[in-house]
Amino acid sequence: MKLSTPSGFATEVFLVEAPDRELLPEGPWTLVGDLRLREAWLAAGLPEPSHALWVSVPEEEKKLRTVIPWLEHWAGVPLHREATVVALGGGVLSDLAGLAAALYLRGVAWQVWPTTLLAMADAGLGGKTGADLAAGKNLVGAFHPPRRLVACTSFLGSLPPRHQENGRWELVKIALIQGELDWAAEMLQEGPVKIPWVERALAYKAAVVHRDPREAGERRLLNLGHTLGHALEAASGYGLLHGEAVGLGLLGSCLLAEDQGLKAFPPAFLGTMARRLAALAPLVPAWPACLPLLCRDKKARHVLGGGEEPATEIHCILPRPGEPAVQRVLAPQAWERPHARLMDLLDQEAARA
Ligand SMILES: NC(=O)c1ccc[n+]([C@@H]2O[C@H](COP(=O)([O-])OP(=O)(O)OC[C@H]3O[C@@H](n4cnc5c(N)ncnc54)[C@H](O)[C@@H]3O)[C@@H](O)[C@H]2O)c1
Structure with missing residues (x-):
């Protein structure tokens, strides 16, 4: 189901049960996904780009240093300006992947596929991307709204x-x-938690x-x-x-x-x-x-x-x-x-x- 959002809103919002490959970007794209979700992604029949990055990022690694290897990887592929980054994971991954998308070539498009309830209900929407500094949470970042948010509730099945x-x-x-x-x-x-609340x-x-x-x-x-x-x-x-x-x-x-x-x-x-x-x-x-x-x-x-x-x-x-x-x-x-x-x-x- 596509949620109705204000006219001109930067992000299309989809709340669906099962993942749908039709919602992936039409042009070239790459993936930064939480390793925990890889099996579920592939089991759902979703494609995996050859240069996909599957990562595990705990909250205490929500740091700028975590995204530098991702940026270097994209530059090595190389990923072009028209490419879209798909971020699959919780709020830590989506905040960092969105930040990396904002930084790479001074900004490439991205989609967020949130996989935690918190990221579906909050972190995925609104365009705030970021990382922590030693002095505090989210002290560095950029406003860079994703083009599309795809919340697939079936991914929540494995959430502790x-x-x-x-x-x-x-x-x-x-x-x-x-x-x-x-x-x-x-x-x-x-x-x-009930989906209509989300x-x-x-x-x-x-x-x-x-x-x-x-x-x-x-x-x-x-x-x-x-x-x-x-x-x-x-x-x-x-x-x-x-x-x-x-x-x-x-x-x-x-x-x-x-x-x-x-x-x-x-x-x-x-x-x-x-x-x-x-x-x-x-x-x-x-x-x-x-x-x-x-x-x-x-x-x-x-x-x-x-x-x-x-x-x-x-x-x-x-x-x-x-x-x-x-x-x-x-x-x-x-x-x-x-x-x-x-x-x-x-x-x-x-x-x-
Ligand atoms: N950008 C924003 O507007 C915004 C808003 C709220 C929160 N946030 C940020 O979100 C972060 C917290 O996000 P979170 O609560 O999603 O935590 P998280 O991203 O750390 O994910 C929680 C854990 O669940 C695992 N996981 C993710 N999806 C899973 C699934 N479907 N099944 C099993 N395991 C899964 C992850 O690997 C991780 O270990 C904080 O850093 C916070 O600052 C951002």
């Missing part, structure tokens, strides 16, 4: 349960941005990205849960998966919003979120490990105050029950209390389990 859960949080994020508490609560129930999330994200492709305003809302989330993810040494860190960041954001005087979320809703996240409690880094990472957030601004040290302000997204989330610029220290309350809530739920 932890990664199924991981993707759920980016969906909950989309509901919370819009203040859709009932939808968020439905997605927090036990049971598998469809709904993709439609919302496409509309936001179309209105604000370069994240000058409204698109920042999509960072809900990510300010604290990125800090937790990096401080945990990537022991926390991206979506898990976003889930913790979402709960932290609900608590921060309350601290900032916004309408509080119902305790039962916060309890449900905490229950789903409680098993992660041992992986959550302590506050002193998070603070320096919050100060180095990509969206941090360093402002010269009256004192000798420049003060840091970070852009925060605050969710509200029943209403769209709002944007605020706050000191990183504003997260200290929500972080402590988050830990308490997780501990309470873990003790109850």
Whole structure:
């Protein structure tokens, strides 16, 4: 099924059960695929270009150095300007392959075939490509939208349960941005993730990205849960998966919003979120490990105050029950209390389990 996207949107979006070779590029193309998916790709009868790259890239290798051999390989083939790169894999692979496509010959076309729930629901759409630097997540990258996103749900069959859960949080994020508490609560129930949720999330994200492709305003809302989330993810040494860190960041954001005087979320809703996240409690880094990472957030601004040290302000997204989330610029220290309350809530739920 082809999803309807705003007129002129850079990416065609397909959500299908089985992979369809008709959706591959018409002209010359090459593949960068996750080695784990090779068997499934070939078993589905999909073609494998002779110069395909099958790779395994863990989150901690989402680095510029990982893409240099890919670029050298393409130059050696050689791959021409009219070629399209097909990226098959999770968000790490698609962020890097999209970045490589943006860099090679100053930009060649690419398609994304996401194979994790997180990449289907979020990472594959929106044109953000990137890699991490030692100072933090996604600090280098390019806006380079894929021509086509092909989400084949049959690929999810082999995805480990932890990664199924991981993707759920980016969906909950989309509901919370819009203040859709009932939808968020439905997605927090036990049971598998439903494809119509993915469809709904993709439609919302496409509309936001179309209105604000370069994240000058409204698109920042999509960072809900990510300010604290990125800090937790990096401080945990990537022991926390991206979506898990976003889930913790979402709960932290609900608590921060309350601290900032916004309408509080119902305790039962916060309890449900905490229950789903409680098993992660041992992986959550302590506050002193998070603070320096919050100060180095990509969206941090360093402002010269009256004192000798420049003060840091970070852009925060605050969710509200029943209403769209709002944007605020706050000191990183504003997260200290929500972080402590988050830990308490997780501990309470873990003790109850
Ligand atoms: N560009 C964006 O807008 C955006 C948005 C959200 C997240 N991201 C990025 O996405 C990354 C996280 O992506 P992720 O959660 O997909 O993790 P991932 O790419 O690391 O994939 C998770 C694991 O699952 C394996 N895998 C992938 N598909 C599989 C399948 N079908 N069956 C079995 N195993 C499979 C991978 O080899 C990997 O070990 C983070 O780096 C994050 O920054 C980017």
